[in-house]
Amino acid sequence: xxxxxxxxxxxxxxxxxxxxxxxxxxxxxxxxxxxxxxxxxxxxxxxxxxxxxxxxxxxxxxxxxxxxxxxxxxxxxxxxxxxxxxxxxxxxxxxxxxxxxxxxxxxxxxxxxxxxxxxxxxxxxxxxxxxxxxxxxxxxxxxxxxxxxxxxxxxxxxxxxxxxxxxxxxxxxxxxxxxxxxxxxxxxxxxxxxxxxxxxxxxxxxxxxxxxxxxxxxxxxxxxxxxxxxxxxxxxxxxxxxxxxxxxxxxxxxxxxxxxxxxxxxxxxxxxxxxxxxxxxxxxxxxxxxxxxxxxxxxxxxxxxxxxxxxxxxxxxxxxxxxxxxxxxxxxxxxxxxxxxxxxxxxxxxxxxxxxxxxxxxxxxxxxxxxxxxxxxxxxxxxxxxxxxxxxxxxxxxxxxxxxxxxxxxxxxxxxxxxxxxxxxxxxxxxxxxxxxxxxxxxxxxxxxxxxxxxxxxxxxxxxxxxxxxxxxxxxxxxxxxxxxxxxxxxxxxxxxxxxxxxxxxxxxxxxxxxxxxxxxxxxxxxxxxxxxxxxxxxxxxxxxxxxxxxxxxxxx
Amino acid sequence: xxxxxxxxxxxxxxxxxxxxxxxxxxxxxxxxxxxxxxxxxxxxxxxxxxxxxxxxxxxxxxxxxxxxxxxxxxxxxxxxxxxxxxxxxxxxxxxxxxxxxxxxxxxxxx
Numbered sequence: 001x002x003x004x005x006x007x008x009x010x011x012x013x014x015x016x017x018x019x020x021x022x023x024x025x026x027x028x029x030x031x032x033x034x035x036x037x038x039x040x041x042x043x044x045x046x047x048x049x050x051x052x053x054x055x056x057x058x059x060x061x062x063x064x065x066x067x068x069x070x071x072x073x074x075x076x077x078x079x080x081x082x083x084x085x086x087x088x089x090x091x092x093x094x095x096x097x098x099x100x101x102x103x104x105x106x107x108x109x110x111x112x113x114x115x116x117x118x119x120x121x122x123x124x125x126x127x128x129x130x131x132x133x134x135x136x137x138x139x140x141x142x143x144x145x146x147x148x149x150x151x152x153x154x155x156x157x158x159x160x161x162x163x164x165x166x167x168x169x170x171x172x173x174x175x176x177x178x179x180x181x182x183x184x185x186x187x188x189x190x191x192x193x194x195x196x197x198x199x200x201x202x203x204x205x206x207x208x209x210x211x212x213x214x215x216x217x218x219x220x221x222x223x224x225x226x227x228x229x230x231x232x233x234x235x236x237x238x239x240x241x242x243x244x245x246x247x248x249x250x251x252x253x254x255x256x257x258x259x260x261x262x263x264x265x266x267x268x269x270x271x272x273x274x275x276x277x278x279x280x281x282x283x284x285x286x287x288x289x290x291x292x293x294x295x296x297x298x299x300x301x302x303x304x305x306x307x308x309x310x311x312x313x314x315x316x317x318x319x320x321x322x323x324x325x326x327x328x329x330x331x332x333x334x335x336x337x338x339x340x341x342x343x344x345x346x347x348x349x350x351x352x353x354x355x356x357x358x359x360x361x362x363x364x365x366x367x368x369x370x371x372x373x374x375x376x377x378x379x380x381x382x383x384x385x386x387x388x389x390x391x392x393x394x395x396x397x398x399x400x401x402x403x404x405x406x407x408x409x410x411x412x413x414x415x416x417x418x419x420x421x422x423x424x425x426x427x428x429x430x431x432x433x434x435x436x437x438x439x440x441x442x443x444x445x446x447x448x449x450x451x452x453x454x455x456x457x458x459x460x461x462x463x464x465x466x467x468x469x470x471x472x473x474x475x476x477x478x479x480x481x482x483x484x485x486x487x488x489x490x491x492x493x494x495x496x497x498x499x500x501x502x503x504x505x506x507x508x509x510x511x512x513x514x515x516x517x518x519x520x521x522x523x524x525x526x527x528x529x530x531x532x533x534x535x536x537x538x539x540x541x542x543x544x545x546x547x548x549x550x551x552x553x554x555x556x557x
Numbered sequence: 558x559x560x561x562x563x564x565x566x567x568x569x570x571x572x573x574x575x576x577x578x579x580x581x582x583x584x585x586x587x588x589x590x591x592x593x594x595x596x597x598x599x600x601x602x603x604x605x606x607x608x609x610x611x612x613x614x615x616x617x618x619x620x621x622x623x624x625x626x627x628x629x630x631x632x633x634x635x636x637x638x639x640x641x642x643x644x645x646x647x648x649x650x651x652x653x654x655x656x657x658x659x660x661x662x663x664x665x666x667x
Contacts, residue, residue, distance in 0.1 A: 040615050054632070058629075079603045085605050
């Protein structure tokens with residue numbers, strides 16, 4: 001049983017079998033394109049069409065109700081193919097580049113189709129096998145699946161693209177071309193018969209599946225499906241991420257002006273946007289292309305899912321257009337993301353630099369710069385800066401291991417003084433604290449860190465030097481005395497942990513006993529002054545914290 | 558020896574001349590020309606005629622009219638033009654000369 005259609009030739013209707021019609025259409029197309037390049041060629045094609053109509057009319061008159069493919073074949077044989085028609089014109093200068101025979105234009109060219117009759121997912125490998133002349137796609141499928149697994153998902157993407165772009169072989173002629181078999185009326189008829197028989201077989205035995213049975217086949221199918229699913233998932237989530245970040249970033253940037261009061265990251269964003277207005281364009285481009293990126297595959301999937309069977313698939317042109325648009329959108333999205341990120345980075349760097357400069361300015365007093373934690377310490381503890389030079393450059397307190405921002409329980413944040421000599425300059429300072437004391441024995445203690453010699457802890461009573469202690473660099477050694485000092489300094493803390501930390505740094509506790517025989521003004525502090533020390537000044541860094549003075553006895557010996 | 562090629566060459570050469578001859582007797586449809594040429598075995602396939610007719614019309618030797626038909630599509634009705642008749646006469650004398658030559662050669666054949 002064949003499908004029959006009605007065609008209109010010059011105002012007359014004829015019933016013709018579908019396969020016969022396809023053959024006829026192919027023939028006429030061939031004639032038309034063959035003669036199209038010469039003058040009057042259109043007319044020849046028209047004449048042929050007229051002749052066909054005449055012959056059809058004759059058939060109808062003879063009582064033929066539906067024109068069959070055999071009848072079309074014989075008509076074609078009567079009128080002849082372009083080469084045969086050319087015989088009369090041979091020797092004459094024909095149009096340059098006139099197509100050479102054979103019939104119907106294509107002859108035995110092989111075209112890449114997907115095979116809808118023999119497929120696991122989309123019939124891509126099956127079609128490819130036939131394109132390259134093979135017959136059994138199974139070994140190629142296995143190879144392909146393995147390759148996909150090994151190249152992660154790159155080949156999977158290739159498969160999806162091929163699946164989307166390469167058309168299925170639907171008509172008998174296309175199936176012949178897929179296999180590289182010659183296309184002429186007899187092979188077309190054979191192919192149509194084969195298709196009919198295959199359908200009959202299928203109807204009779206619904207379980208018959210060409211080559212997908214067997215353990216290996218099923219395994220391949222499962223793996224392929226999983227891999228495809230994986231690829232789709234990854235692609236989908238990437239696309240989704242792009243979309244979401246585009247939306248949030250875009251919205252933030254657009255709403256940026258109003259959200260200045262939100263502070264924090266938005267404040268930075270607003271300044272970002274105000275300083276680089278053209279970034280807005282990139283954001284919109286990125287957003288838009290991100291949308292396209294997600295929309296096109298979605299449309300394709302939805303369309304594929306809900307398409308009625310036998311409705312025309314998208315032409316290659318449409319598919320190609322969509323793919324090209326998608327690729328462009330992808331490129332734009334990528335480009336705008338990269339641009340955006342780069343601009344953001346430059347901006348952030350500049351912003352940070354500016355912050356740095358501001359910080360530096362804020363923390364410079366009388367031309368001397370210390371980091372804000374140092375100033376805080378000095379201010380809160382009542383230290384007086386007698387002299388300080390050689391540390392103008394921004395010292396980074398983060399260099400000090402004890403100032404690690406890791407504020408764990410074991411390592412409480414240390415607020416203290418931190419001095420670092422600039423390149424090529426020497427540290428030169430004296431800081432001092434004063435208090436009125438009554439006679440007795442006092443202990444000055446604290447924590448200090450030096451990387452060389454020359455820094456002295458001194459005590460002066462009413463302008464006369466009472467005691468000094470020169471600091472030597474060293475490593476903390478755990479001892480009874482040191483532990484006691486630490487307990488005094490940092491009560492309620494995990495001493496063991498602190499000792500562990502200290503052993504990794506150059507921090508050491510110090511303690512100096514001062515006997516005060518007569519009450520008065522006691523001034524103590526740290527200094528690099530040569531009058532206090534014997535050793536040469538080699539230290540370039542000095543840090544101190546937890547400095548305090550205790551009265552340990554009421555009477556001096 | 559395969560004479561098919563030579564025979565076909567001979568036929569091809571005669572085609573134009575015969576078409577003009579046919580049309581000089583009376584104007585006719587392409588169908589009729591085809592039928593007669595086929596009977597004379599001058600053409601193998603019908604389609605041969607169309608490029609030929611097209612060229613002859615382009616050269617001004619023929620002209621046609623469309624005529625409606627009760628059964629089937631409209632058809633072209635060909636007839637010879639003045640130039641066509643002139644060309645025919647030239648071909649007639651060329652033919653006469655050819656046959657004279659060939660006959661002469663045949664006479665000398667053993």
